Amino acid sequence: MAPLLQVKNLKVTFDTMAGVVKAVDGVSYHINEEEVVGLVGESGCGKSVSQMAVTQLIATPPGQIVGGEVIFEGQDLLKYGADSGQIRAIRGGKIAMIFQEPMTSLNPVFSIGEQIIETISLHLQLTRQDARQRAIELLEQVGIPDAKARIDNYPHQFSGGMRQRAMIAMALSCHPKLVIADEPTTALDVTTQAQILENMMDMVDVFHSSLVIVTHNLGIVARHAQRIYVMYAGRIVEAGPSENVFKNPLHPYTIALLKSVPRLDEPRGRQLVPIFGLPPNLIDMPPICAFKVRCSWAGECKNETDPELRQVGDNRFVRCHLDIKGESSGIFPR
Amino acid sequence: MEYSPDNTLLEIKNLKMYFPVTQGLFRRKVGDVKAVDDVSFNIKRGDTVGLVGESGCGKTTVGRCILRIYRPTAGKVIFQGQDITNLPLNKVKYLRREIQLIFQDPYGSLDPRQSAGSIVGEAIKIHHLSSNKTEYDEKVKELFALVGLDPEMTNRFPHEFSGGQRQRIGIARALSCSPSFIVCDEPISALDVSIQAQIINLLQDLQKKLGLTYLLIAHDLSLVRHISDTVAVMYLGHIVELTDWKELYENPLMPYTQALLSAVPIPDPSVEKKRERIILQGDVPSPLNPPSGCPFHPRCWMAIPDCSQEVPQLREISPNHMVACIRV
Numbered sequence: 004m005a006p007l008l009q010v011k012n013l014k015v016t017f018d019t020m021a022g023v024v025k026a027v028d029g030v031s032y033h034i035n036e037e038e039v040v041g042l043v044g045e046s047g048c049g050k051s052v053s054q055m056a057v058t059q060l061i062a063t064p065p066g067q068i069v070g071g072e073v074i075f076e077g078q079d080l081l082k083y084g085a086d087s088g089q090i091r092a093i094r095g096g097k098i099a100m101i102f103q104e105p106m107t108s109l110n111p112v113f114s115i116g117e118q119i120i121e122t123i124s125l126h127l128q129l130t131r132q133d134a135r136q137r138a139i140e141l142l143e144q145v146g147i148p149d150a151k152a153r154i155d156n157y158p159h160q161f162s163g164g165m166r167q168r169a170m171i172a173m174a175l176s177c178h179p180k181l182v183i184a185d186e187p188t189t190a191l192d193v194t195t196q197a198q199i200l201e202n203m204m205d206m207v208d209v210f211h212s213s214l215v216i217v218t219h220n221l222g223i224v225a226r227h228a229q230r231i232y233v234m235y236a237g238r239i240v241e242a243g244p245s246e247n248v249f250k251n252p253l254h255p256y257t258i259a260l261l262k263s264v265p266r267l268d269e270p271r272g273r274q275l276v277p278i279f280g281l282p283p284n285l286i287d288m289p290p291i292c293a294f295k296v297r298c299s300w301a302g303e304c305k306n307e308t309d310p311e312l313r314q315v316g317d318n319r320f321v322r323c324h325l326d327i328k329g330e331s332s333g334i335f336p337r
Numbered sequence: 338m339e340y341s342p343d344n345t346l347l348e349i350k351n352l353k354m355y356f357p358v359t360q361g362l363f364r365r366k367v368g369d370v371k372a373v374d375d376v377s378f379n380i381k382r383g384d385t386v387g388l389v390g391e392s393g394c395g396k397t398t399v400g401r402c403i404l405r406i407y408r409p410t411a412g413k414v415i416f417q418g419q420d421i422t423n424l425p426l427n428k429v430k431y432l433r434r435e436i437q438l439i440f441q442d443p444y445g446s447l448d449p450r451q452s453a454g455s456i457v458g459e460a461i462k463i464h465h466l467s468s469n470k471t472e473y474d475e476k477v478k479e480l481f482a483l484v485g486l487d488p489e490m491t492n493r494f495p496h497e498f499s500g501g502q503r504q505r506i507g508i509a510r511a512l513s514c515s516p517s518f519i520v521c522d523e524p525i526s527a528l529d530v531s532i533q534a535q536i537i538n539l540l541q542d543l544q545k546k547l548g549l550t551y552l553l554i555a556h557d558l559s560l561v562r563h564i565s566d567t568v569a570v571m572y573l574g575h576i577v578e579l580t581d582w583k584e585l586y587e588n589p590l591m592p593y594t595q596a597l598l599s600a601v602p603i604p605d606p607s608v609e610k611k612r613e614r615i616i617l618q619g620d621v622p623s624p625l626n627p628p629s630g631c632p633f634h635p636r637c638w639m640a641i642p643d644c645s646q647e648v649p650q651l652r653e654i655s656p657n658h659m660v661a662c663i664r665v
Contacts, residue, residue, distance in 0.1 A: 045529045045530060045531055046529055146618075148619070162620050164620055165620070192391040192392055192556060192621075193391070193556060193558070193597060193600040193601055194391060194596060194597060194600045194617045195391075195620070196600065197599075197600035197602075197614065197616055197617075198616055198617060198618075201614070201616050219529070219530050220530075220602070221530075221604035222601065222602025222603055222604045222609075223602050224604075225602060225603065225604045225605055225606045225608075225609050226602040226606075226609045245606050246606045246607060249604060249605050249606050249607075250605075250606075250607065259531070260530060260531065261604060262534075263530060263531055263533065263534040264530060264533070264534070264559065264604065265537075265559045265560055265562065265563035266559060266603055266604065266605075267558065267559045267562060267586070267598065267601050267603055268603055268605075268608060271562065271563065271582070271583075274538065275534035275537055275538055275563070277531065277532070277533075277534035277535035277538060278531035278532075278534075279535070281499055
């Protein structure tokens, strides 16, 4: 079966005073039907931009999608303009987004209900009455108490967690095929984070949607995603089924990320291993491996070219010259 | 370490911090936000005490009361045997030589118009800790080297540093007048994952090298577990569980602690699949209008009618394990 979304060799650049920033540099990935995919990486690695580009939410200028294909349900979305009817019908309808900061992505001068109803009436042929009814049902589904009364509240009357719930309700209001959640819980407390994620998972299950979770939190991905992509400096450096990637990470960056965070279930006393150095400047990328300056295996690697993403097993891809097996590098407490 | 009274660096006794809520033209007081309500705990010299809880639970307020940024409404803060609760402001200046603060946001907490060297050295000047310019320069450079920054970078400005380096500047500033106690308020939560480990390791190294005592305010439970000796869990202004790190993480008794721990995801799908998750319902109640009795009872799955009657007191369930819950 063809995947729901197939992104091929996507390239996004930003024009800045200092030069052209290659924020996303040839990213290819796919999302299957009803699949939950995690996209992990540090801030500035291009994970958000690669997702915004799918529905052409890149502000042009300074941003520009300079190449690639975004094939969704058989058609290349990049063939249509950002303001075209085709994209507008898909954006918010078949492909919905949940953003990190619910306060800045909700409009403060319209009530929560107004904003959900707007989305519904844009994409579904419903009367206002029915749209309102549906909005109330959705708010109930995401766990807003007393949804009938709260629907007329404004964003500032909601707590952070409730705003994020309202965002989820809005995203799922038109039965999207794909939901892109960009750091959906980063601004929230751990208990609220667990609540919201659980709720989001239930909702995509009910609506048979696919979900992309963009995050820097490896734990969230381990808990919810079936497959993961690890991004570094505008490229995908490792991909695979999440169980497999966490058990046997193959890229030095993934290994380093796992070693740098303390785990709740490990014996205490392990020295954390920080990743020294900084990500490369995306304006002037070196012609060698972008991770080389920070890599623990750099001494062994004599290859001075830029590695390609290569397949190393069932659904496993890695962008590294060496054959490193994270399994045996002593990351895990077992 | 054995408990002995002279080993205690800081004692907090029944600390209360209420912020008045006013209304109308004459700012009539209509109520209190009980940010910290009857909190007591001790910190031993050389220890790290972790203070965890969700945002708004009062953990930062406790830290600020210790630093005397706030004057507590009631209760006592005793530092090195001296009651500092009502210390006059001119004496507070000397207190700050002993107690320092590391802030959360390395971007907001450094003056963009001051050079890194002058940020770090300001306290040395204020407290007259150097007798001449050469000694001052020497001290600033030493501090830079101590936190792993290049001493040649003292003339640069904050915007020229990365997030991790900025946090190091903040730490050097806190160390500049050789304090014995540092309040670390969410020291890594604004940093990138790959940088966090550097700062955690630095804090641990400095503690070993300089014999520092930390109060670590954080919401990241895996971090707190990694470096704390004792952990206090706060909820809505109250400490609800207080014990050593091992006991807290292996045998959490308060339902809220259990929920907090189960909410932290572990980066390992095979472990995650087997874990039992407790998903709390609802939000944290407003501290302006807290629920009666146990502050946690409206969200607690173990609550019984008695829970809403009286605020449960922190009591010792087993040696050194204090819990404020009537169901334990």
